[in-house]
Amino acid sequence: MNSKKIKNYLPQILTLLTIILIFGFFTFNAQINMDNRGIDFGFGFLKQEASFDIQFSLIEYSGTDTYFRAYLVGLINTLLVSVIGIFFCTIIGVIVGIARLSPNYLVEKLATIWVEFFRNIPLLLQLFFWYYAALRALPLPKDAVNFFDISYLSVKGWYIPKFVWTNFSIFFYSVIVAAISIFFIYRFAKKQREETGKYVPAFLLSFLTIIIVPALTFLIAGVSLSFEYPVLSQMTKTIFNFKGGVGIPPELMALALALSLYTSTFIAENVRAGIMGVGKGQKEAAASIGLTTGQILKLVVMPQALRIIIPPTTNQYLNLTKNSSLAAAIAYPDLVLVFAGTAMMQTGRAIEIISITMLTYLTISLSISALMNWYNKKVAIKEK
Amino acid sequence: MINNLIFKKPNVNNLKQYVSIGLLFLTFSFLDVFLNSLFKINLTSALPGFISFFLPLIIGFIGFYLIRIEHTGNVFLDTANKKINLTPFNSVLTLLSIFVLVKYIPLLLNWLIFEANISGTTKEDCTGNGACWVFIKVWIKRFMYGMYPNAEQWRINTAFLILFVTVGSAFFIPEKYKKYLISFSILGLPLIAFILIYFLISGGFFGLEWVETGAWGGLSLTFIVSFFALIFCFPIGVFLALGRRSDLPAIKYSSIGFIEFWRGVPLITVLFMSAVMFPMFLPDGVYMDKLIRAIIAITLFEAAYMAEVVRGGLQALPRGQYDAAKSLGLGYWRMNFLVILPQALKLVIPGIANTFLALVKDTPLIYVVGLLELVGMIGLGKTNPKWLGMATEGYVFAGVVFWVICFSMSRYSQKLEKELSTER
Numbered sequence: 001m002n003s004k005k006i007k008n009y010l011p012q013i014l015t016l017l018t019i020i021l022i023f024g025f026f027t028f029n030a031q032i033n034m035d036n037r038g039i040d041f042g043f044g045f046l047k048q049e050a051s052f053d054i055q056f057s058l059i060e061y062s063g064t065d066t067y068f069r070a071y072l073v074g075l076i077n078t079l080l081v082s083v084i085g086i087f088f089c090t091i092i093g094v095i096v097g098i099a100r101l102s103p104n105y106l107v108e109k110l111a112t113i114w115v116e117f118f119r120n121i122p123l124l125l126q127l128f129f130w131y132y133a134a135l136r137a138l139p140l141p142k143d144a145v146n147f148f149d150i151s152y153l154s155v156k157g158w159y160i161p162k163f164v165w166t167n168f169s170i171f172f173y174s175v176i177v178a179a180i181s182i183f184f185i186y187r188f189a190k191k192q193r194e195e196t197g198k199y200v201p202a203f204l205l206s207f208l209t210i211i212i213v214p215a216l217t218f219l220i221a222g223v224s225l226s227f228e229y230p231v232l233s234q235m236t237k238t239i240f241n242f243k244g245g246v247g248i249p250p251e252l253m254a255l256a257l258a259l260s261l262y263t264s265t266f267i268a269e270n271v272r273a274g275i276m277g278v279g280k281g282q283k284e285a286a287a288s289i290g291l292t293t294g295q296i297l298k299l300v301v302m303p304q305a306l307r308i309i310i311p312p313t314t315n316q317y318l319n320l321t322k323n324s325s326l327a328a329a330i331a332y333p334d335l336v337l338v339f340a341g342t343a344m345m346q347t348g349r350a351i352e353i354i355s356i357t358m359l360t361y362l363t364i365s366l367s368i369s370a371l372m373n374w375y376n377k378k379v380a381i382k383e384k
Numbered sequence: 385m386i387n388n389l390i391f392k393k394p395n396v397n398n399l400k401q402y403v404s405i406g407l408l409f410l411t412f413s414f415l416d417v418f419l420n421s422l423f424k425i426n427l428t429s430a431l432p433g434f435i436s437f438f439l440p441l442i443i444g445f446i447g448f449y450l451i452r453i454e455h456t457g458n459v460f461l462d463t464a465n466k467k468i469n470l471t472p473f474n475s476v477l478t479l480l481s482i483f484v485l486v487k488y489i490p491l492l493l494n495w496l497i498f499e500a501n502i503s504g505t506t507k508e509d510c511t512g513n514g515a516c517w518v519f520i521k522v523w524i525k526r527f528m529y530g531m532y533p534n535a536e537q538w539r540i541n542t543a544f545l546i547l548f549v550t551v552g553s554a555f556f557i558p559e560k561y562k563k564y565l566i567s568f569s570i571l572g573l574p575l576i577a578f579i580l581i582y583f584l585i586s587g588g589f590f591g592l593e594w595v596e597t598g599a600w601g602g603l604s605l606t607f608i609v610s611f612f613a614l615i616f617c618f619p620i621g622v623f624l625a626l627g628r629r630s631d632l633p634a635i636k637y638s639s640i641g642f643i644e645f646w647r648g649v650p651l652i653t654v655l656f657m658s659a660v661m662f663p664m665f666l667p668d669g670v671y672m673d674k675l676i677r678a679i680i681a682i683t684l685f686e687a688a689y690m691a692e693v694v695r696g697g698l699q700a701l702p703r704g705q706y707d708a709a710k711s712l713g714l715g716y717w718r719m720n721f722l723v724i725l726p727q728a729l730k731l732v733i734p735g736i737a738n739t740f741l742a743l744v745k746d747t748p749l750i751y752v753v754g755l756l757e758l759v760g761m762i763g764l765g766k767t768n769p770k771w772l773g774m775a776t777e778g779y780v781f782a783g784v785v786f787w788v789i790c791f792s793m794s795r796y797s798q799k800l801e802k803e804l805s806t807e808r
Contacts, residue, residue, distance in 0.1 A: 011632060012634035012635055029665050033668060104481075106467075107481055119790075121786050124748040124759060125748060128762075129783065322650035325652045326749075328752075336652055344660065354656055365649075366644065369648075
């Protein structure tokens with residue numbers, strides 16, 4: 001009994017001791033080093049003026065703002081590119097994943113080549129290729145690629161029309177209201193079907209809701225929308241660039257391209273595994289009770305396939321978000337470049353800034369993981 | 385006769401007519417796209433632009449419709465119909481795939497080979513429209529060895545050759561000693577590699593000139609970093625996985641904390657940490673080489689991922705295996721190393737291979753600490769004033785190199801998985 005206790009406690013105590021010793025050693029050294037250099041540990045610098053410019057920002061920012069504001073700009077830029085990347089990688093991934101299961105020999109082989117090609121090349125290399133090679137080959141603004149006179153693609157970036165709203169907040173709230181009512185429509189439809197067996201056209205109703213409710217705000221609440229188109233203007237004698245509209249910088253384009261193409265291969269593999277993971281018997285059973293092909297896919301195959309697909313796919317979304325930090329390599333002002341790069345160079349506060357950066361990513365990752373675990377528990381097959 | 389053709393569905397009875405007309409349509413459709421893409425000739429320029437653009441698709445669609453006849457008895461036709469021409473939608477997909485291939489493969493080949501330049505020594509020797517492989521040819525030593533002095537490069541070659549022979553000979557050792565192979569690859573191999581790198585590549589002994597790690601680079605650095613990180617991250621990952629499954633709370637939670645921390649942050653911030661934050665944690669005057677710091681950072685980072693992969697394998701084993709091992713009187717270590725791990729690791733070979741691949745693909749990130757491996761060296765080469773505008777060639781070259789390495793690794797793992805599979 002006694003020897004068992006020792007066997008239980010000794011390794012634990014040793015582990016804890018080692019961890020404490022290592023951390024203690026690091027803290028002790030860090031203290032001495034910081035004293036030597038005359039820096040004290042603290043986060044007060046976040047309130048100081050940042051005094052550097054950021055090329056691309058979704059919120060208002062100028063050099064006179066604080067370091068905290070710069071941090072926010074970086075964080076929002078990181079989230080922006082992640083959302084764009086997630087959107088496109090999902091679309092491409094699902095298409096390629098289904099194509100890999102196609103009975104068509106050519107389509108299947110092309111999809112396989114796509115996956116094997118983009119998966120086996122380092123993401124950083126792909127990013128460099130798009131940024132330094134492919135997007136640099138675009139024409140100068142003077143002879144930009146013209147999309148119907150409203151959008152222009154050039155080496156300076158992609159210029160698209162800008163939405164000019166009046167009373168945008170009313171419109172925004174109406175969309176939220178519509179989204180909430182759709183949630184209730186679906187719940188109502190499900191309840192009706194389960195209790196009375198009546199079929200409520202939930203999809204049609206929600207489609208109408210999301211169109212009509214925001215549209216009403218245009219008529220009643222004075223919401224209006226106009227577009228500001230980019231116009232080619234002459235900066236100096238030889239330099240042209242676009243004015244007006246929204247300019248998507250080439251850095252953002254390269255990053256979104258590289259992230260979505262690279263991640264799409266992993267999502268395609270997940271989708272393929274998910275669909276293949278649904279047993280053939282399930283489809284046959286569904287067909288034998290008289291469901292149509294569409295119903296089989298919607299009611300039998302997809303719910304089961306999604307259970308296999310979603311957990312690893314969320315993992316890939318997380319990876320994409322973390323990989324978006326490669327932005328620093330092509331000077332897209334994301335969290336790492338703005339905060340762990342420029343802000344750190346200026347303040348010299350390595351420990352604080354790297355910790356904040358890591359904690360930010362850690363928070364994003366852990367909260368999504370927690371959400372995922374909750375979801376997994378919810379959809380897990382309840383076995384007896 | 386004409387009436388028959390128009391109003392009858394294609395069937396076996398009038399096979400010959402339909403197939404010949406269908407093939408004629410298809411040939412015309414491909415010819416149109418082919419001539420259009422290669423020689424800029426538009427066969428159908430007489431028609432309005434919109435129709436002319438979609439004509440190959442329409443003609444091809446009709447062609448495929450005409451040859452979609454079941455059970456003809458002609459092996460070639462039947463196979464083709466089954467593989468690429470099953471339904472109308474299917475045939476559209478086929479046509480689009482073929483058009484894409486016909487349109488872009490010639491352009492690609494032209495750029496890569498037919499119009500490319502390889503002879504010469506300067507950028508001005510590249511006259512064609514294609515790639516300028518002169519850039520790669522001139523810079524190849526930099527891409528392979530970084531800034532390592534030209535005269536000393538035999539040392540890297542020798543070191544890699546010795547290592548390669550050592551690893552390769554592991555395949556040929558007699559069956560009797562195979563059980564020592566794992567302990568050798570965990571303990572012996574890193575030791576040999578370290579000695580080689582320390583004495584031969586780094587130098588400073590036996591009259592060999594000392595070369596600082598800042599001068600190392602190129603593909604050889606990719607290999608050095610991947611090799612060490614690969615060797616070390618595996619055992620650490622296994623221990624972390626065992627720790628996470630341990631009954632002892634202190635060990636369990638410290639393992640969980642360690643794993644989740646490294647998995648939650650991007651590698652680039654870890655490397656930033658090793659570059660700017662880690663030196664603050666060391667006593668004043670103690671300096672750790674940046675290559676070693678980078679390798680440690682990558683190792684710990686990948687070890688966390690490896691731990692999760694191994695944990696997946698451990699979880700997949702039925703409880704009976706643990707119970708059986710315990711009932712034989714095996715202790716914790718012997719149970720895990722003799723019974724559990726051999727089975728668990730076999731289950732997760734694809735996962736392990738993916739982690740290794742991720743590791744190799746992550747090595748270019750060491751540019752953060754100022755080390756330039758292959759991708760970094762190309763970045764350096766393309767900014768050289770004499771070689772501006774060579775980014776495409778450089779990155780295509782690096783892409784091919786990495787692709788070959790990663791693809792062969794993943795193929796090897798698939799082969800290994802099949803070989804070791806005990807399922808029947």
